[in-house]
Amino acid sequence: MNAWRNVWTITKRELGAYFTSPIAYVFIVIFLLLCGFFTFFVAQFLNAREASLVRPFFDWHPWFYLFLVPAVGMRLWAEERRVGTIELLLTMPITAWQAIVGKFLASWLFLALALVLTFPVVITVNYLGHPDNGVILTAYIGSWLMAGAYLAISCITSALTRSQVVSFIISVMVCLFLILAGYPPVINVLEQFVSARAADFVTSFSVMTHFEGFQRGVLDSRDIIFFLSVIGFSLFTTSVILRTHRAG
Amino acid sequence: MIKVQNLAKVFGTKRAVDGVSFSVERGEVLGFLGPNGAGKSTTMRMITGFLPPTGGTVSVGGFDIVQHPIQAKRLIGYLPENAPAYTDMTVYGFLNFAAEIRGLRGDARKQAVTRVVEMCFLESVLHQSVETLSKGYRHRTCFAQSIIHDPDVLVLDEPTDGLDPNQKHEVRQLIRRMGEKKAIIFSTHILEEVDASCTRAIIIDRGKIVANGTPHELRQKSEWAGAVTLRVKGVAASAVTSKLNLVPGVKKVTVLDEKDGHVTVRAFPKGGTNGALAAAVGEAAHEWQIEQLQSEEGRLDEVFHSITMPDTVKEVAQ
Numbered sequence: 001m002n003a004w005r006n007v008w009t010i011t012k013r014e015l016g017a018y019f020t021s022p023i024a025y026v027f028i029v030i031f032l033l034l035c036g037f038f039t040f041f042v043a044q045f046l047n048a049r050e051a052s053l054v055r056p057f058f059d060w061h062p063w064f065y066l067f068l069v070p071a072v073g074m075r076l077w078a079e080e081r082r083v084g085t086i087e088l089l090l091t092m093p094i095t096a097w098q099a100i101v102g103k104f105l106a107s108w109l110f111l112a113l114a115l116v117l118t119f120p121v122v123i124t125v126n127y128l129g130h131p132d133n134g135v136i137l138t139a140y141i142g143s144w145l146m147a148g149a150y151l152a153i154s155c156i157t158s159a160l161t162r163s164q165v166v167s168f169i170i171s172v173m174v175c176l177f178l179i180l181a182g183y184p185p186v187i188n189v190l191e192q193f194v195s196a197r198a199a200d201f202v203t204s205f206s207v208m209t210h211f212e213g214f215q216r217g218v219l220d221s222r223d224i225i226f227f228l229s230v231i232g233f234s235l236f237t238t239s240v241i242l243r244t245h246r247a248g
Numbered sequence: 249m250i251k252v253q254n255l256a257k258v259f260g261t262k263r264a265v266d267g268v269s270f271s272v273e274r275g276e277v278l279g280f281l282g283p284n285g286a287g288k289s290t291t292m293r294m295i296t297g298f299l300p301p302t303g304g305t306v307s308v309g310g311f312d313i314v315q316h317p318i319q320a321k322r323l324i325g326y327l328p329e330n331a332p333a334y335t336d337m338t339v340y341g342f343l344n345f346a347a348e349i350r351g352l353r354g355d356a357r358k359q360a361v362t363r364v365v366e367m368c369f370l371e372s373v374l375h376q377s378v379e380t381l382s383k384g385y386r387h388r389t390c391f392a393q394s395i396i397h398d399p400d401v402l403v404l405d406e407p408t409d410g411l412d413p414n415q416k417h418e419v420r421q422l423i424r425r426m427g428e429k430k431a432i433i434f435s436t437h438i439l440e441e442v443d444a445s446c447t448r449a450i451i452i453d454r455g456k457i458v459a460n461g462t463p464h465e466l467r468q469k470s471e472w473a474g475a476v477t478l479r480v481k482g483v484a485a486s487a488v489t490s491k492l493n494l495v496p497g498v499k500k501v502t503v504l505d506e507k508d509g510h511v512t513v514r515a516f517p518k519g520g521t522n523g524a525l526a527a528a529v530g531e532a533a534h535e536w537q538i539e540q541l542q543s544e545e546g547r548l549d550e551v552f553h554s555i556t557m558p559d560t561v562k563e564v565a566q
Contacts, residue, residue, distance in 0.1 A: 002351075009348045038508075084332030091296040091328075092349050093321040186376070244264045246299050 006094040010102025011109070014076075020112050031114045034064050039121060054215045057121055058139045062179050062207055065150050070171035072110065073154025074164040076103050077242070082162045086242075087247025100235050104155055107207055110148045115140060119172025135217035142214020145227035150175050152234030159241040168242060169238050175207075249401050250295065251324075254304035256455075257290050263289045274400065277427035279446035279463075280435035282466050285557050287314050287455040288435040289329050295433070296326045308401055322350075324397035327407055331390035332538035335379040335494070339370055339389050342378055343396060350397040364392040367422065383410040391419070395426070402426065404434035408441060418506035420444045439548040444468075453556045454534070466551050471548030471558075474517040476529045480536040487512045488536070495532045497525050510539065 018024040034055065043056035075228050080086035089099055122244045125131045150171070156165075157171040179185045183201050191199045210223040250272040257265040265287040272278045280288050293299040295306050297313045297320060306313040311320035334342055343364060347357040365371060368388040373381055378389060387410055394402065408416040408424065416438075422434060422443040436442070442449045442463050450468055453461040459466055467473055481489060485506045492501045498515045504511040517525045526543040533541070 006349065009345065013334070013337075016335065016341065020336050083335060084328060084330055085334055087298050087328040088326070088390075089333055091298050091321060091324070091326045092346075093318050093351070094349060094458050097317070242509070244302075 003098055005144070007102040007105065010094070010099055011106040013108060014103050014106030018106070018162040023075075024110065025108075027068060028117060029070055031064065031150075032117060035060070035118050035121065038064075039217050046128075051125055051131040053121065053125055053136050054129065054139060056141060057118075057212075058215050061143045062146060062211060064180060065147050066172060066175050069111065069147055069150035070154045070157070070168045070175065071230040073171065074158050074167040076107065076154055076155055077238070078164045078167045080162075081245075090242075090246075096239055100155070100238055100242070104152060104231075104235060107151050108148050110143075111151065112144055115144055115147070117139060132215075132217060136217070138214045138217050138219055141219070142211050142223070145214075145224065146211050149234075150235045151179070151226045152231040152238075153178075155183050155238045156234050156241065159238045159245075178205065178207045180206075182208030182210075233241040249309055250375035250433065251307045252291075252304070253306075255291060255294055255301055255306060256298060256303035256427040257287075257294060258302045263455050265294070265301075266526040268452065268457055269304075270450055270457065270460065271432055272431045274399075274431050275428060275464060276448060277434070277446050279442040279449040280433055281437075281439070281449055281552060282435075282452040284437075286452045286556070288452060289405055291452070292326075292403050292433065292435060293328075295402050296323050296324055298328075322397075323399055324401045325394035325397065325404060327391050327402075327404045329405040330409075331387040332380045333386055333390050333393070336377070338375050338377055339365075339381070339384070339385075340374045341489065343392055346396050348465065352397060354504075360384060360396050360398075364396050368392040369418075384412060384415050387411060388415070393520070400430055402430055402432040404432065406436060407434050408436065408438065416441075421531045426479065439552060442548060447556075451552060451555055457553045459551070463548065467546035467548055470548075470551045470554075473544070474516075474525055475544040475546075476515045476526045476540065477512065477540065477542045477544060478515065478533055479510060479512045479540035480513075480530055480533060480538055482509055483511060483536050485513070488513050491532055492529060495525075495528050497528055512540075514544075 038060045039053075039056045043059070045056040048056060077086070078090060092095060122133075122136060125136075126133070153166065153174050154171040157174070158167045160170070161167050183206070186197060187203055192203060207227075210226045213220045213223045249413060252271065255265055255268045256263065268287070268291055270278070280291070282288050290299065295300045295313065295315050296307070300314060308320040309323045311323070313320045334345075337345065340361070343361045344357065347360045348372060352360050366390055367372060370385070370388060370392060373385050373389075378386060381389065391404075391407060394404070402423075404423070408419050411419060420441060427445065427447065429506050434441075434445075446463055448462055450457055450484070451466070455556065458527075478488070478492075485503045488511050489501045492498055492513065493516050495515070497517055499516045499518045501513050503511070504512050515525065515529055516550065526541060530538070530541050
């Protein structure tokens with residue numbers, strides 16, 4: 001009970017930090033603009049004459065997140081270390097885990113809010129036709145889980161450095177790998193060099209492969225476990241990094 | 249309340265803290281002195297549980313900081329060096345956060361915030377963002393955070409750094425007052441602070457404790473302690489020096505000043521003649537016109553210097 005209270009105290013503070021600085025507003029506006037632009041202009045949603053959001057809307061999410069999620073996550077620990085508040089935070093009567101989870105949750109909830117604010121596109125598609133709203137829901141869930149995985153990786157890179165820029169660049173690179181490992185053109189090239197099984201192994205690390213199922217309306221436990229384990233592993237790594245800094 | 253035993257911290261190949269032991273009881277204010285990089289902050293960071301020690305133990309209120317960190321941390325209020333605070337929050341928001349994470353809810357939280365805001369004179373900036381505060385206010389905000397749960401143990405890393413003289417005075421008074429009921433450790437470069445608020449002082453150098461005692465005891469280590477300054481009129485300096493050198497208990501006499509027939513000399517005592525020297529010097533000088541006769545108390549800065557930089561002490565003592 002107390003543990004979750006502490007987590008929630010941290011989460012509240014972090015959420016507050018997003019909304020007292022311009023980050024939150026800039027992020028949400030840019031995310032919504034990108035979603036709108038790509039869905040309606042690049043993917044030609046209205047001309048496709050298909051009542052589905054999968055291709056025109058959700059397909060872009062892994063790519064938007066590639067740049068936007070590291071931007072949300074980069075300050076989580078880097079800023080604490082730069083300003084020195086990490087010394088306050090970790091000498092409070094809470095565990096490092098509560099702080100890590102609290103911070104992660106805050107950013108994850110923030111990303112959830114950004115996703116929820118894309119609701120006009122759902123209204124539009126429902127107004128124009130009869131989409132399968134179940135598929136839309138699972139795709140949203142998948143998109144949120146994927147954002148969580150990116151975010152947890154940003155936590156690691158943020159804990160690694162005092163510089164938010166360095167944190168941003170490294171996490172973009174790692175997330176890019178997670179996308180490309182399942183990106184069809186890359187897989188094709190890969191299959192020419194290694195056996196199909198080895199290629200499958202690499203592909204299984206990709207967020208694309210695991211996001212696919214959600215986009216088809218399938219809630220596969222393996223996909224859910226994949227994202228949750230990326231999150232769990234990354235947060236664990238973050239805690240190890242924070243501890244090593246202090247061990248000297 | 250605080251028990252530190254054989255505490256050590258190694259960074260790479262550098263032993264930042266090397267076998268430090270001391271204890272602080274309730275009602276004590278311990279001043280932590282030492283040159284920059286002596287290991288003061290590192291020691292405090294280990295006491296508060298921010299850095300894990302390489303060796304040795306710290307216990308706070310009976311709880312080991314490594315084995316029972318949460319229970320120990322509950323008892324501690326900590327003001328880190330440079331007084332960090334979340335720049336994106338208002339002072340009020342920051343203090344509320346600190347109170348909440350210390351487990352204060354509802355009315356208890358409101359009361360705690362009101363109390364520290366009053367104690368640290370933060371009313372005028374209460375709804376200002378921490379980012380826009382002057383250094384003094386930011387410092388006090390962070391200080392307020394450290395006492396918000398009325399802790400039994402206070403660890404303050406340079407609590408008066410960056411404050412103006414009035415604020416410094418204010419903080420020293422506060423430390424002294426709180427020290428009656430709490431166990432307090434604070435570090436400082438400013439030696440007057442030791443006199444103003446400490447019941448005991450430790451001097452640390454290169455990771456080791458080199459002196460530990462009350463301010464008075466530390467001053468006794470000074471070669472100035474018990475020295476007598478004498479100013480007379482109408483006598484030659486050489487005559488004064490040679491006569492005083494014959495006074496029992498005098499180790500040496502130095503001439504401080506000779507001008508227009510006024511001579512100022514200082515007589516340093518041999519060990520164990522504390523306090524008695526002034527009378528003896530006065531006796532020897534009775535035939536001259538004495539303008540000033542003063543017994544020195546010993547100076548902390550000189551003690552500090554002679555302990556932490558033993559090679560250069562001689563020239564400074566002159």
